[in-house]
Amino acid sequence: MPQEAHVYSYSAVLMGSPILLKLFQHNEHLAHQVFRLIKHYENLLTVNRSPSEVMNINYAAGQHPVVVNPAVYQLIKCAKAASMLPNSAFNLAIGPLVKRWKIGFQGSSVPPAEDITALLALTDPGQVILDDAQHSVFLTRPGMEIDLGAIAKGYIADRVRDFLHSQQVFQGLINLGGNVQTLGGASLASGAAWSVGLKKPFAGPDELIGVIEVNGKSVVTSGTYERWFEFEGKHYHHILDPRTGYPLDNALHSVTIISQDSIDGDIWTTLIYGMGVEQGCACLANKPGIEAIFVTKDRKVVLSSQQLFTFTLQDPSYQLSLGCL
Ligand code: AMP
Numbered sequence: 001m002p003q004e005a006h007v008y009s010y011s012a013v014l015m016g017s018p019i020l021l022k023l024f025q026h027n028e029h030l031a032h033q034v035f036r037l038i039k040h041y042e043n044l045l046t047v048n049r050s051p052s053e054v055m056n057i058n059y060a061a062g063q064h065p066v067v068v069n070p071a072v073y074q075l076i077k078c079a080k081a082a083s084m085l086p087n088s089a090f091n092l093a094i095g096p097l098v099k100r101w102k103i104g105f106q107g108s109s110v111p112p113a114e115d116i117t118a119l120l121a122l123t124d125p126g127q128v129i130l131d132d133a134q135h136s137v138f139l140t141r142p143g144m145e146i147d148l149g150a151i152a153k154g155y156i157a158d159r160v161r162d163f164l165h166s167q168q169v170f171q172g173l174i175n176l177g178g179n180v181q182t183l184g185g186a187s188l189a190s191g192a193a194w195s196v197g198l199k200k201p202f203a204g205p206d207e208l209i210g211v212i213e214v215n216g217k218s219v220v221t222s223g224t225y226e227r228w229f230e231f232e233g234k235h236y237h238h239i240l241d242p243r244t245g246y247p248l249d250n251a252l253h254s255v256t257i258i259s260q261d262s263i264d265g266d267i268w269t270t271l272i273y274g275m276g277v278e279q280g281c282a283c284l285a286n287k288p289g290i291e292a293i294f295v296t297k298d299r300k301v302v303l304s305s306q307q308l309f310t311f312t313l314q315d316p317s318y319q320l321s322l323g324c325l
């Protein structure tokens with residue numbers, strides 16, 4: 001008989017999100033260390049208040065390069081690489097548009113079209129100049145702003161995993177506001193998987209489309225229903241299309257990525273969301289370590305492939321299909 005293990009849950013609110021840590025030991029000191037680590041990275045990466053390393057870069061836009069901590073530099077380098085992919089929906093320099101729309105914050109509104117055009121001109125990721133020798137970042141034009149909101153939680157989830165490994169903890173789960181990284185399985189029984197709910201768009205917090213089961217993998221979702229507002233009957237959500245300056249608009253309600261590292265999940269949800277189901281599926285066919293669950297507005301759940309996870313549909317009003325449509 002496999003031994004049953006008790007799971008201990010620890011929670012906090014950090015980065016404006018509920019944080020949940022699950023461990024197989026009662027260890028408040030360890031939980032406190034994890035929350036302190038998250039806070040440390042939040043203080044480096046936030047753009048919602050100063051000071052932070054990223055705010056220092058943004059304040060110096062059009063003036064001078066800013067030397068940053070090596071970890072921050074590597075994260076910005078990674079975010080720039082994703083932003084420079086052909087026709088990428090990911091853009092680390094999206095900050096001026098995010099600040100103008102304010103989606104998810106008080107005072108959000110639809111900007112006039114001419115404002116969007118003017119701000120788009122300040123979002124060229126090619127104008128984020130990196131210096132590997134100095135670890136410096138320079139935004140060449142005044143008004144440019146880096147925003148790492150689409151990548152920071154994934155990066156931090158991986159750092160929490162690495163920290164727990166360094167403490168000889170090889171089983172557990174960290175949930176950073178919906179950005180989940182798991183260590184090992186969900187019990188001492190071999191092969192036991194963690195269950196992660198796939199949320200039903202615009203429904204109550206406990207209403208699920210189905211359940212994803214993973215062992216030692218990350219599960220990240222980006223969706224139109226996370227942060228949004230409505231104006232004159234139209235829905236505006238927080239993931240902006242850097243090609244238009246407006247919220248990404250296609251057949252999708254959400255994209256979930258299952259991967260080893262949560263940073264990949266965080267980047268790929270945005271990239272794949274921008275591609276849509278067909279192109280996204282085709283792109284992932286050559287990427288065995290990255291798998292997607294698409295939820296379309298017409299209630300289809302499409303799995304790109306299913307090597308890293310299992311999925312059980314619970315809501316019969318959705319139709320499940322495996323592979324490209
Ligand atoms: P996520 O929840 O990981 O999908 O990230 C959403 C957050 O990333 C937003 O709240 C913005 O701060 C930022 N963001 C919005 N659109 C983009 C984009 N196209 N590329 C990169 N970051 C974005």
Ligand code: MG
Binds near residue numbers: 265
């Ligand atoms: Mg993301």
